[in-house]
Amino acid sequence: MKRVPKGNDVGRVARPAERVAVYPGTFDPITNGHIDIIERGSRLFDRVIVAILSNQDKSPIFSVEERVRLIHQSLGSMPSVTVETFSGLLVDYARDHGARAIVRGLRAVSDFEFEFQMALMNRRLGPDVETVFMMPSETYSYLSSRLVKEVASLGGDISGLVPAPVARAVARHFAAALRRRTR
Ligand code: PNS
Numbered sequence: 001m002k003r004v005p006k007g008n009d010v011g012r013v014a015r016p017a018e019r020v021a022v023y024p025g026t027f028d029p030i031t032n033g034h035i036d037i038i039e040r041g042s043r044l045f046d047r048v049i050v051a052i053l054s055n056q057d058k059s060p061i062f063s064v065e066e067r068v069r070l071i072h073q074s075l076g077s078m079p080s081v082t083v084e085t086f087s088g089l090l091v092d093y094a095r096d097h098g099a100r101a102i103v104r105g106l107r108a109v110s111d112f113e114f115e116f117q118m119a120l121m122n123r124r125l126g127p128d129v130e131t132v133f134m135m136p137s138e139t140y141s142y143l144s145s146r147l148v149k150e151v152a153s154l155g156g157d158i159s160g161l162v163p164a165p166v167a168r169a170v171a172r173h174f175a176a177a178l179r180r181r182t183r
Contacts, residue, residue: 018046018047018098019044019045019046019047019100019101020045020046020047020048020049020097020098020099020100020101021041021044021045021047021048021049021099021100021101021102021103021132022048022049022051022090022093022094022097022099022101022102022103023037023038023041023048023049023050023051023102023103023104024051024052024053024086024090024093024102024104025050025051025052025053026052026053026055026058026060026145027050027052027067027071027145028058028060028061028062028067028145028149029061029062029067029070029145029148029149029162029166029169029170030067030070030071030074030145030162030163030166031140031143031144031145031148031161031162031166032139032140032143032160032161032162032163033105033107033136033137033140033143033144034105035074035075035163036105036136036137036140037103037105037134037136038050038075038078038081039078040134040136041103041134042078042080042081044132045080045101045103046080047080047081047082048080048081048082048103049081049082049083049084049097049099050071050081050082050083050084051084051085051086051090051093052064052067052068052071052083052084052085052086053085053086053087054085054086054087055087061149061170061173062169062173064085066169068083068084068085070163070165070166070169071083073163073165073166074162074163074165074166089125089126090102090122091122091125091126091129092126094126094129095126095128095129099129100128100129100130101129101130101131101132102119102122102129102130102131102132103131103132103133103134104118104119104131104132104133104134105133105134105135105136106133106134106135107135107136107140107141107142107143107144108141108142115131115133118131119131119133143161148161148162148170149170152170152171152174153174153177158170
C-alpha cells in the first residue's frame with residue numbers, strides 16, 4: 001500500500017491494481033442517461049473520473065465550472081466518482097490519471113458510427129487505453145443534452161430527464177435568455 005502524495009489525492013491510499021476509468025463528455029448539461037452510465041461504471045471500476053471537456057467550440061450554455069457544480073449536485077454520494085475538467089487529447093488525460101479505460105454510453109445504432117471512429121482513433125493514439133461501451137437503461141435511449149436544451153428552450157417539461165438541480169439551472173438559463181431577447 002502506497003501513499004499518493006499530491007493534489008486532490010493527498011492521503012489517499014493507492015491500491016496496487018486500482019481499476020480507473022474516465023467517463024468523458026461535454027455534459028452540457030448532465031442528463032439522467034449520463035447518471036445511469038456513471039452508476040453502471042462505478043459498479044465495474046474502483047474509480048470513475050467524470051471528465052468534462054473544457055472546449056468552447058460547441059457553444060455550451062453552462063461554463064465548465066457550472067457543469068462541475070451541477071454534476072456534483074446531481075451525483076449525491078458516490079465516493080468512487082470524481083469530477084474534473086480536461087483539455088487536449090483524451091488518451092493523454094486518461095494515461096496521466098492512471099486510467100486504462102474510457103467509458104462511453106451507447107444509446108442506439110445512431111451513436112455507433114461516431115463512437116466507433118472515436119474509439120479506434122483513441123486506440124491508435126493510446127493502445128494501452130481501452131474504450132468500454134455501456135448501454136443506459138432503455139428509459140433513456142432517446143435522451144440527449146441537445147434535446148433537453150431544445151425542449152426546455154421551447155418551454156417543454158424536462159423533469160425526469162435531468163436531475164432536479166439541472167432542471168432548475170436550465171430553466172433559469174432560458175428564462176434569462178428570454179428576458180435578454182425581450183428587453
Ligand atoms: O459528450 P460528447 O460531446 O460526445 O464528448 C465528446 C468527447 C469529449 C468525448 C470528445 O470530443 C473528446 O474526447 N475530445 C477530446 C479530444 C480528443 O482526444 N480527440 C481525439 C479523439 S477522437
